[in-house]
Amino acid sequence: MSSPTNGNAFKKNGRIVIIGASLAGLRGAEALRNEGFSGHLTIIGDEPHEPYDRPPLSKQVQKGWVKADHTKLPRMRKVDAEWRLGVAATGLDRASGVVRLANGDEVAGDALLIATGVRARPWPNPEEAKLEGVYTLRTCEDAARLQAALAARPRRVLVIGAGFIGSEVASVCRELGLEVTVAERAAAPLAGALGNVIGAIAAEMQRDAGVDLAPVSASRSLKETQRGMCVTHAFPTGPCSMWTWCWHRWARSATSNGWRAPGWLPASGVWPVMPVAAPSISMVS
Ligand SMILES: Cc1cc2nc3c(=O)[nH]c(=O)nc-3n(C[C@H](O)[C@H](O)[C@H](O)COP(=O)(O)OP(=O)(O)OC[C@H]3O[C@@H](n4cnc5c(N)ncnc54)[C@H](O)[C@@H]3O)c2cc1C
Numbered sequence: 001m002s003s004p005t006n007g008n009a010f011k012k013n014g015r016i017v018i019i020g021a022s023l024a025g026l027r028g029a030e031a032l033r034n035e036g037f038s039g040h041l042t043i044i045g046d047e048p049h050e051p052y053d054r055p056p057l058s059k060q061v062q063k064g065w066v067k068a069d070h071t072k073l074p075r076m077r078k079v080d081a082e083w084r085l086g087v088a089a090t091g092l093d094r095a096s097g098v099v100r101l102a103n104g105d106e107v108a109g110d111a112l113l114i115a116t117g118v119r120a121r122p123w124p125n126p127e128e129a130k131l132e133g134v135y136t137l138r139t140c141e142d143a144a145r146l147q148a149a150l151a152a153r154p155r156r157v158l159v160i161g162a163g164f165i166g167s168e169v170a171s172v173c174r175e176l177g178l179e180v181t182v183a184e185r186a187a188a189p190l191a192g193a194l195g196n197v198i199g200a201i202a203a204e205m206q207r208d209a210g211v212d213l214a215p216v217s218a219s220r221s222l223k224e225t226q227r228g229m230c231v232t233h234a235f236p237t238g239p240c241s242m243w244t245w246c247w248h249r250w251a252r253s254a255t256s257n258g259w260r261a262p263g264w265l266p267a268s269g270v271w272p273v274m275p276v277a278a279p280s281i282s283m284v285s
Pocket residue numbers: 019020021022023024025044045046047053054055056057058087088089090115116117118119137138139165250262278279280281
C-alpha cells in the first residue's frame with residue numbers, strides 16, 4: 001500500500017477515494033489532478049447524478065427558467081477517475097484501507113477525502129412529513145417536485161424557516177405572484193446567518209415585497225384539514241392550501257459551523273478532523 005507520506009511515490013501510484021460526488025468532491029478531484037496526482041482516483045456518490053450545482057435549485061429552477069436536471073457543475077479540467085454513482089459509502093475499515101458500499105462492494109484506497117456535505121434535516125414526525133404538499137429542498141429531485149407544485153399555483157405557500165433557502169423560495173413565490181407566509185422563530189429573516197441588524201432590513205424588504213412574515217415560537221406539527229394543511233401550534237394565521245417546508249441546514253451550519261459527521265463514520269471509528277461550514281470536507285488518511 002502506498003502511503004500519503006511517501007511523497008512522489010504516492011503521487012504517482014497512490015489510491016485516493018473521494019466520498020461525495022458534489023461540489024467539494026469534484027473540485028477536490030480536480031485539485032488533486034492539478035497538483036500532479038496521477039494515481040487511482042475513485043469518486044463515490046450516493047446520488048445517481050454527475051456533480052450538479054445546488055444554488056439554482058432554489059432560484060432559477062423554481063422560477064421555471066432552468067430545468068432541475070440541467071444544473072450540472074462545469075468542469076475546470078478533465079478528471080480521470082472511476083465514478084461510483086448511485087451508491088452510498090456505509091463504512092470504513094481503516095486498518096485495511098477499505099471503504100464499504102451499500103451494495104456490498106468494497107473500494108480500497110490509501111487516502112480518503114470525505115466531502116459528504118450536509119443533508120436536509122427530516123421533519124420530526126415522519127408521518128406528517130409524508131403529507132401531500134410538504135416539501136424539502138436539497139436535491140435536484142426535490143427541486144423538480146417543488147417547482148411542479150409552485151407551477152400548479154397553490155393558494156398560499158408556507159415556508160418554515162427564513163434562512164437563505166427559505167427566504168429565496170419566498171422571494172420566488174412573490175415573483176410568481178403566489179401568496180406566501182414565512183414562519184420564523186428568530187427575531188428576523190436571515191438573523192441566524194447575518195445578525196439582527198441585517199435581519200431587520202431583510203424583514204422590511206420581504207414585507208415590502210408582499211411576504212407575510214409570521215413570527216412563531218416553533219412550528220411543531222402539521223395536519224391536513226378540509227381547507228388545506230395547517231400547523232397546529234404557535235402559528236397565528238389560518239390554514240394554508242399548501243405547505244412548503246424548505247430545510248436549510250446549510251444556512252444554519254454556515255453560521256454555527258455545525259458540521260456533523262455522516263452517521264456511519266463514528267461507527268467506523270472515524271471522526272471529522274476539520275469541522276468547517278460549507279463546503280464540508282474532512283481528510284482522513
Ligand atoms: C437549494 C440550495 C440553494 C443553495 N444556494 C446557495 C447559494 O446561493 N450560494 C451558496 O454559496 N451556497 C448555496 N447553497 C449551498 C451549496 O450548495 C453548498 O454549500 C454546496 O453544495 C456544498 O457542497 P459539498 O460538495 O460540500 O456538499 P453537498 O453539495 O451537500 O454534496 C455532498 C454529496 O455527498 C453525497 N453523500 C453524502 N453522504 C454520502 C455517502 N455516505 N456516500 C456517498 N455519497 C454521499 C450527497 O448525496 C451529496 O451528493 C445552496 C444549497 C441548497 C440546497
